[in-house]
Amino acid sequence: MDIGENIGRIIKSDGKISDTASKNEIIYLDFIREIKKGQTIHRTYDYAYEKNLEEDQKITKKLPISAKITLKLNDNPTMTLKDENINIVQNIDFKIESSKNSPISDKTIIKQISKTDTFPFEIKNLDIEKSENIFIPVKILNELRRKALEKLYIEKINSFKRNHVNYNINEFLIEKNNNCDKIKSDLSVFVYIASENQLDYIKPHINNIQSIISSDINLYKKIYEFYPDKAVYQLPSIIRQNDFINISNLKASLNAPRIMFSSYSFMKDKSAYIANYHMNIYNSLSHKYYNSQNIYTVASLENIFANSDEYKYLNDKSKIIIPVYIYPHLMLSEFCPHKDELGKCIYDYKCKLPNTAIINEQGDRFLFEKFLNCKTSIIYEKPYFLNKSQIIKYIEQSYTNFMIELKNENKKSVDTIFSNII
DSSP states (O other), rough: SOOOOOOOOOEEEEEESSSOTTTTTEEOOOOOSSSOOTTTOOOOOHHHHHHHHHHTTOOOOOOOEEEEEEOOSSOOOEEEEEEEEEEEEEEEEEEEEESSSSSSOHHHHHHHHHHOOOOOEEEEEEEEEEEEEEOHHHHHHHHHHHHHHHHHHHHHHHHOOOOOOOGGGGGGGGOOOHHHHHHHHTTTTEOOOOHHHHHHTGGGGGGGGGEEESSSSHHHHHHHHTTTTEEEOOOOOOOGGGGHHHHHHHHHTTTTTOOOOOOGGGGOOEEEEEEEEGOOOOOOHHHHHHHHOOOOEEEEIIIIIIIIOOTTOOOOOOTTEEEEEEEEEEEEEEEOOBOTTTTTTTTTTOOOOOOOEEOOOOOOEEEEEEEGGGEEEESSSSEEEEEHEEEEHHHTTTTTTTEESSSSSSSSHHHHHTTOOO
16 A cells, blocks of 8 residues: 555454454454555554564563672671672671671572663672671662672673774775786776865776765756766755755756655655665665666665675666675664754854764764754764775676765875775
């Protein structure tokens, strides 16, 4: 169905109402709209399944740990926690006293120490070492447990170290490969540029460039001025209903430009040219469908940089674009860090986003980019790129379209990047 519809009831052939049906069973569906005979209906939402999934997601994954608690007369209570890599010891300022009338039992100790609350740990083994006939309040046990778990949690977080790979543009350069020379002459490059200077940088490679893409309206006009048959305007990745009028007016002012889009609503647009990777085009079937509409598709970054997916079930790869040098959009947001509580720009709409960055504990920088109506995209400062052998692999598998995204690259870097492909 082209339009979503809720199913009111499932009616069995004997007239009984049910909420389930078996495979190959003939049933009647209670629809409001008229459904024509032979029409295919796709199930797109399962309330029970979604409810179970929601409950499963509430369950915190617990890491198994071992614990030992030492309770010696006249000493401070001590707790040791261990996982496969970390060993912490925690004590608490309390002097353990003797008690013949109400000594603490192992059962009480196990009950209190085994609680891990919201911490992502589960005590699998607990060793108790204690003197006979001692007294310790339950609240002291609870405080000891909480401090020990908190200490282990902090140690666990601090033990994580991100593996850094130093970025070197020369690693992107492929050595001469005679087997690829003939193939390379037929390759096409789709290049995204961020400045007018880069329009000059790519000029020596213009014969192999099929499209020059920009999301900046003024830069797009400049591209169109010099290369009208190669200019592509990239639409914003987040589009709300009230943005469509502005976009329609914008397209009209640009004389119906070819567009790169990330919203399904533009798929039938006569200007639709490239479906961007934000649309999560993961499988061969998705690519086939878009390509059949004469639309190029950018392979998803997960498939290229993480899964090494080769789209084995695609016979025609002539409209698939492989991103080989790109700055992934890690988050698309309507939030701008330069807006006040009322949503007004603190710089009077003289945008400072190009000079804004987020820096994490490892020192990685994440940059802001602005698009339609002060919406923002957060990108990693360093590009993702395929190495030498990966590029050759895609060329030898008959992929002929490759995407390059430029941000702050100078002319030397641009030449190096292009020499890898053409």
